[in-house]
Amino acid sequence: MQVTETLNEGLKRGYQITITADELESKVNEKLTEAQPEIEMKGFRKGKVPMALLKKKFGTQLLGEAMQEAVDGAVSEQLEQSGDRPAMQPEIKMEGENWKEGDDVVVSMAYEKLPEIEQPDLSTLTLEKMVVKADDEAVEEALSGLAEQAKNFEDRADGEAAESGDQVTMDFVGRVDGEAFEGGSAEDFPLELGSGQFIPGFEEQLVGVKVGDEKVVEVSFPEEYGASHLAGKAAEFTCTIKAIKAPAAPVLDDDFAKQFGSESLDALKDQIRERLEAEYAGAARAVMKRSLLDKLDDLVSFELPPTLVDAEAKQIAHQLWHEDNPDVHGHDHPEIETTDEHTKLAERRVRLGLLLAELGTKNEIQVSDAEMTQAILNQARQYPGKEREFFEFVQKNQQVQQQIRAPLFEDKVVDYIFELATVEDVEADKDALKAAVEKLDEE
Template sequence: MQVTETLNEGQKRGYAITLTAAELDAKVTEKLKDAQPDVEMKGFRKGKVPMALMKKKFGQSVLGEAMQEAIDGAMSEHFEASGDRPAMQPEVKMTNEDWKEGDDVAVEMTYEALPEIPEVDMKGIKLERLVVKADDASVEEALANLAETAQSFEDRKKSAKAKDGDQVVIDFAGKVDGELFEGGTGEDYPLVLGSNSFIPGFEEQLVGTKAGDEVAINVKFPDEYGAEHLAGKDAVFDCTVKAVKAPKAAELDDELAKQFGAEDLAALKGQISERLEEEYKGAARAILKRNLLDVLDKKVDFPLPASLVDSEAKAIAHQLWHEDNPDVEGHDHPEVTPTDDHVGLAERRVRLGLLLAELGTKADIQVSDQEMTQAIMNQARQYPGQERQFFEFVQKNQQMQQQMRAPIFEDKVVDYVFELAKVKDKEVTKDDLQKAVEALEQE
């Protein structure tokens, strides 16, 4: 088999591969010999069918497979010998489209080679890690928020008017076109005003009512309402207000702590402090990672495969377009053309992605089966009742597995670099950390 270079410009590579008719015939014969022991044919014992007859009967059926295996083998040998790593799947096509049996096979292979990644002195990188301690004020604030979620309600005076945040106990009956509809009635229903748990406009009309009031609430179901027979329809709800109750925050005591699984209030405060500091660590790590990537981006420069940059730029432009047009859920929309800003961001992502991949490979960083299983389980929880189906879907989908493995691998490489770099802790306030996070989000 002959392999001849036809293109070598930047990262672009091209090769002409010629598979001679004799080589292809030998490959077909080899495959038929492998199958011969199991072949039975009238007039011959099992495994004794002559090769000439085998070729006549089965040659055409294995020809395509033999051709593909031979070309794949040539490609593998080329990459092993040259050391090239294609940025994306090589494009392979036959150049003699009028090929017929007995002719040589001429194939053209083109691809972009991944560049050589320069060495980076990780020990020379200096970074600053923000450290925030959970102070008493933050713990008390979080505790008060917990108490609010555990709040109860107590009756107001009979003449008291309902306010936002109050709970009203109501009987209601909803009608569309004068007819009651399924699911539109209820008795002794506790509704917190301002919770937005009913359709838009409903709760606002109960503000100012008092126990004993009977009111007709006029609303319109949203156009995108789940029940098609009600979507966009005007409705009237006849409501009777049976009670108006004011919110009462839970007492900050041991009983409250037990509601949240702690032995006493002191233990609950300890748990809150630990949780807050974990949140702070997560935010600080995101900032540290961004700073590291900024440093690495400035330290390295190498030619980037245009195909990877183009693909990434299109993905960025597409994602941002959907963020600007949240009402469009599908992909039936005009083609989105990447801007110079999209291309610049794509170049950064590709450069850093290739660098981190190289660092991880050299350090033999692996994503374990246990880490993948945990990641799949975490994501499966987003689909209550369908966890098993999601798990099985991921197990059968290599592309999905790669999408989930990539961020785990990246984080492990980043942690590896943190260990090598000079990282200095700097204690700051919660407000300082928040400002740093906001600055990060604005970039």
């Protein structure tokens, strides 16, 4: 094998690799010799088929295998000798259009290598961590939210009319063009007025009804309605009102707390306070992480692989375009041009991504099997009833596993840096924390 360097420019590398015909023939002979003892052919005992006959019958097939193995081996050997780590899969091309058996094989290999990255002195970093306590007002606000979820309804006095927010129990029959349609009728159906449970305009027309009323509600199904045979059509619903109940706020006592698994109201408040402060801590960590990344971006500088930056810029441009065009869900749209802003953001992401990856590798930071399993299980819960199928899908898909592992790895590297940096606690209120988090979304 002969290797000739053809490109050495920045991070770009190019090589021409020549594998001689003699090398290929030797590999084919090795394969035939290895397989010969197990081969049977008509007229010959097992293991006694002449080599010349084996080569005639299997030589062409084995030559292709030998060629692929030789090229793969040559690429691996060259990368090992050079110590280069390609930023992306090397581009391998066979040179010469009229190659025939007996010729040398010449291939070109091109790639961009990852840059050498020196670990900065992380102990020089100073970071601020916002510490927010859950005050009584926040706890009461969260408690009110639970009360809203657990609200009850009590019968209105005889003759009282329904108001928005009331629960109306009714029988109804829906008709289109005078004919009842499937799924348009129900008995003893409880409907909270103002909930938006029914199609637009339906619930508003029931405000003011009384028990015993028969109300005809006239509406039109939306053009994008799920049932195509009803989409855009006018309909009438004959509603017979059987009961009207007004919302009644639950009594916030120990019995109320037991609905949420707490022994007492005070215990429930303590649980709410802990949950809120855990949420505050998560938000504060996100703010501190952004500050860390900003400082690291200013602290390091190294050459970036152009292909990685270009790919990241295109992904950013594509994502932002879809955010500006939410109605387009597929990829049937004009080509999206990248801008200098996209490229600048891509350079930051690539630089920080390579730096964190290098820090994680050099400091032997790894995502454990247990951490991966827990992360997969957490995502599987998003598919109720299909958790097992999702888990099996992930187990068979390396790309999806990497998508799950990548943020776990990044967070572990970030935590490692936090331990080395000087972190100063700064007391703040929830409004200041909220403003800091909102600022993250704006940048």
